[in-house]
Amino acid sequence: MLLLVLSGIHPFDRTTWVLEIFPVLIALPVLWATHRRFPLTSLLYSLIFVHALVLMVGGKYSYARVPLGFEIEGLLHLGRNPYDKIGHFFQGFVPALIAREILIRGEFVRGRKMLAFLSVCVVLAISASYELIEWASAVALGQGADEFLGTQGDSWDTQSDMLFALIGGIMAMLFLSRIHDRQIRRLRIVTPPAGPAVHRSRAAGSEP
Numbered sequence: 001m002l003l004l005v006l007s008g009i010h011p012f013d014r015t016t017w018v019l020e021i022f023p024v025l026i027a028l029p030v031l032w033a034t035h036r037r038f039p040l041t042s043l044l045y046s047l048i049f050v051h052a053l054v055l056m057v058g059g060k061y062s063y064a065r066v067p068l069g070f071e072i073e074g075l076l077h078l079g080r081n082p083y084d085k086i087g088h089f090f091q092g093f094v095p096a097l098i099a100r101e102i103l104i105r106g107e108f109v110r111g112r113k114m115l116a117f118l119s120v121c122v123v124l125a126i127s128a129s130y131e132l133i134e135w136a137s138a139v140a141l142g143q144g145a146d147e148f149l150g151t152q153g154d155s156w157d158t159q160s161d162m163l164f165a166l167i168g169g170i171m172a173m174l175f176l177s178r179i180h181d182r183q184i185r186r187l188r189i190v191t192p193p194a195g196p197a198v199h200r201s202r203a204a205g206s207e208p
Helices: 002-007 014-034 042-061 067-076 083-105 112-149 157-190 196-203
Strands: none
Touching: 002 014, 002 042, 014 042, 042 083, 042 157, 067 083, 083 112, 083 157, 112 157
């Protein structure tokens, strides 16, 4: 909350700031409302925080003007500020693990390959939806949406944004699945899910 407030003090463009940090404004109350009945793994909470930080920094400066992006641009001899690609990488990296955790704990999917496939599919759906939101903002705001879009003259910006989200989702599956599985197992021990047997025993008036 403190970082969110700090990011809103004299941002480069107020409209851009609101548009960029809007996902944070949605996530905070959802996480607060569900942290007791559906607590997430510590890995996921940590990554959500990092993702929120990326969004807030992008909102503060606008993605095309983030100082870290200029440092990377100079280091790698790029032709543009690449900070927005970091944002879209995290747009795939973190939601992939969120989807994975929900699918595992809800027992919606059986089989690791199908679990990874559907988690990445969720990432692509989120990325495509976000690009549609950017398009709608451009239509509604006209030139006022330029900072939010952050295309920097790249006609293939939309496609490359989705590619980086895809890369992020795949890397999350490859490198964090085992750690994620261990934390989910520990979480289940602490807060076991209420299965059909539990519901039946409660209905019968006995202690589960």
